[in-house]
Amino acid sequence: MIKIGLLGLGTVGSGVFSILEKHAETIKRKVGTDLKIEKVLVKDKDKQRDLDFDDQILTDDIDEIINNKDIDLLVELIGGENPAYNYIIAALNSGKSVVTANKLVIAKYEQEIMGLAREKGVQINYEGSVAGGIPVIRPLKESFAANKIERLYGILNGTTNYILTKMTNEEREFDEVLAEAQSLGYAERDPHSDISGADAAYKISILSSIAFETSIDLNGVYVEGIEGIELEDIKLAEELGYVIKLLAIAKYHQDGLDVRVHPAFISKEHPLALVNDVYNAIYLHGDAVGDVMSYGQGAGRMPTASAVVADIMQAARDIYYQRPEVDNLDSIYNHDLVNISQVENSFYLRLQVKDKPGVLAQITKIFGENQVSLASVIQKHRLSEIVPIVLVTHQVKEENINKSLTAIKGLDDVISIKNLIRVEEL
Numbered sequence: 001m002i003k004i005g006l007l008g009l010g011t012v013g014s015g016v017f018s019i020l021e022k023h024a025e026t027i028k029r030k031v032g033t034d035l036k037i038e039k040v041l042v043k044d045k046d047k048q049r050d051l052d053f054d055d056q057i058l059t060d061d062i063d064e065i066i067n068n069k070d071i072d073l074l075v076e077l078i079g080g081e082n083p084a085y086n087y088i089i090a091a092l093n094s095g096k097s098v099v100t101a102n103k104l105v106i107a108k109y110e111q112e113i114m115g116l117a118r119e120k121g122v123q124i125n126y127e128g129s130v131a132g133g134i135p136v137i138r139p140l141k142e143s144f145a146a147n148k149i150e151r152l153y154g155i156l157n158g159t160t161n162y163i164l165t166k167m168t169n170e171e172r173e174f175d176e177v178l179a180e181a182q183s184l185g186y187a188e189r190d191p192h193s194d195i196s197g198a199d200a201a202y203k204i205s206i207l208s209s210i211a212f213e214t215s216i217d218l219n220g221v222y223v224e225g226i227e228g229i230e231l232e233d234i235k236l237a238e239e240l241g242y243v244i245k246l247l248a249i250a251k252y253h254q255d256g257l258d259v260r261v262h263p264a265f266i267s268k269e270h271p272l273a274l275v276n277d278v279y280n281a282i283y284l285h286g287d288a289v290g291d292v293m294s295y296g297q298g299a300g301r302m303p304t305a306s307a308v309v310a311d312i313m314q315a316a317r318d319i320y321y322q323r324p325e326v327d328n329l330d331s332i333y334n335h336d337l338v339n340i341s342q343v344e345n346s347f348y349l350r351l352q353v354k355d356k357p358g359v360l361a362q363i364t365k366i367f368g369e370n371q372v373s374l375a376s377v378i379q380k381h382r383l384s385e386i387v388p389i390v391l392v393t394h395q396v397k398e399e400n401i402n403k404s405l406t407a408i409k410g411l412d413d414v415i416s417i418k419n420l421i422r423v424e425e426l
């Protein structure tokens with residue numbers, strides 16, 4: 001029998017508890033032995049819970065798990081940085097394998113945690129930390145192991161994808177849809193981590209470090225959220241043949257890795273454009289396998305618990321059969337991250353200008369001086385003194401766009417730059 005210490009009995013923890021009970025027989029057959037939840041750490045032992053269990057298994061003292069020699073496996077599902085990080089380190093130090101779904105801790109401390117697990121000869125599995133129920137970490141480590149991964153795109157945050165989908169399909173503004181997402185429980189009361197792109201940045205950082213066998217400095221990952229996207233941008237994207245998605249991107253270049261999160265125009269024809277609502281997807285290109293896409297529920301009680309229980313089963317099997325940890329994936333490369341100013345993209349730019357002759361000519365002159373060439377221009381005539389101009393550039397380095405924008409902002413007839421969104425040619 002393998003004994004488990006479960007930290008957290010919230011959304012995911014209760015899902016894990018249920019699956020381990022419901023599928024106990026199948027799990028035993030597949031692992032080779034019984035799995036038993038020996039102790040469950042919670043914050044509030046007196047909280048009313050919908051699960052059926054002996055109250056004796058609940059504790060609010062981590063030492064009852066860390067110091068319990070009978071517990072082989074710690075499953076961390078409390079979330080946040082601390083004490084989760086400290087508990088993971090303490091468990092590894094005491095020779096226990098660890099399963100977690102904590103993207104923040106893994107993204108920040110991946111190398112330290114992997115190194116410690118290797119040193120102690122135990123496992124650390126974290127499939128649930130990225131894209132919930134969609135298998136992506138193990139496929140990257142195992143199924144695509146024969147490939148050089150060249151690029152990887154993800155829609156990795158369900159909240160932002162839900163908001164952008166509703167804005168697109170129902171022509172509603174950002175604030176209204178965010179409020180609805182919060183009332184439906186798709187967005188947190190404090191949605192900052194999702195909306196700002198931080199959540200997706202943790203996840204693409206984890207995927208990049210595996211795909212490119214390197215250590216990723218989170219601070220070097222360019223992150224931009226969806227707060228600035230207006231309904232007007234969504235409608236113009238549609239008119240130009242695109243949809244707007246919050247994309248997490250990781251690309252291999254000779255001179256470094258291009259890892260970033262930002263809203264992007266993607267062709268309406270691309271499979272990722274069809275990933276709607278709270279669904280997530282990963283689209284990658286390996287030199288042998290070509291293009292592969294995985295799609296599914298990127299969060300939620302049971303989808304995430306599905307990934308966590310599979311991780312538990314793998315760790316339990318290896319403990320039971322006394323197989324040493326065989327994850328030889330180390331951060332053997334020292335790839336630098338490419339600064340966003342050096343990344344090439346096409347850009348969509350929406351400006352408000354005075355309705356006067358010659359304004360467009362002044363703008364295109366500035367672009368010409370900065371080697372920015374235009375792919376399309378939409379000038380809307382409205383019965384107003386201020387009119388929008390929408391431009392789409394050809395591929396150009398971001399620093400050239402930035403120089404152009406500084407000069408354009410200085411023009412007397414330019415009222416404001418409403419939005420600049422990258423166009424990703426997938």
Ligand SMILES: NC(=O)c1ccc[n+]([C@@H]2O[C@H](COP(=O)([O-])OP(=O)(O)OC[C@H]3O[C@@H](n4cnc5c(N)ncnc54)[C@H](OP(=O)(O)O)[C@@H]3O)[C@@H](O)[C@H]2O)c1
Nearest residue numbers: 008009010011012042043044077078079101102299300304
């Ligand atoms: N929810 C999802 O859809 C999802 C998807 C993918 C990954 N994840 C990750 O899974 C992890 C868990 O998320 P969740 O949504 O299940 O969280 P949750 O619903 O907030 O549950 C957290 C649980 O941890 C316990 N807890 C919190 N802080 C604690 C502390 N300091 N000491 C002891 N117990 C503590 C809570 O105890 P009480 O019950 O007593 O309050 C609760 O049972 C996070 O890392 C999250 O990022 C979640």
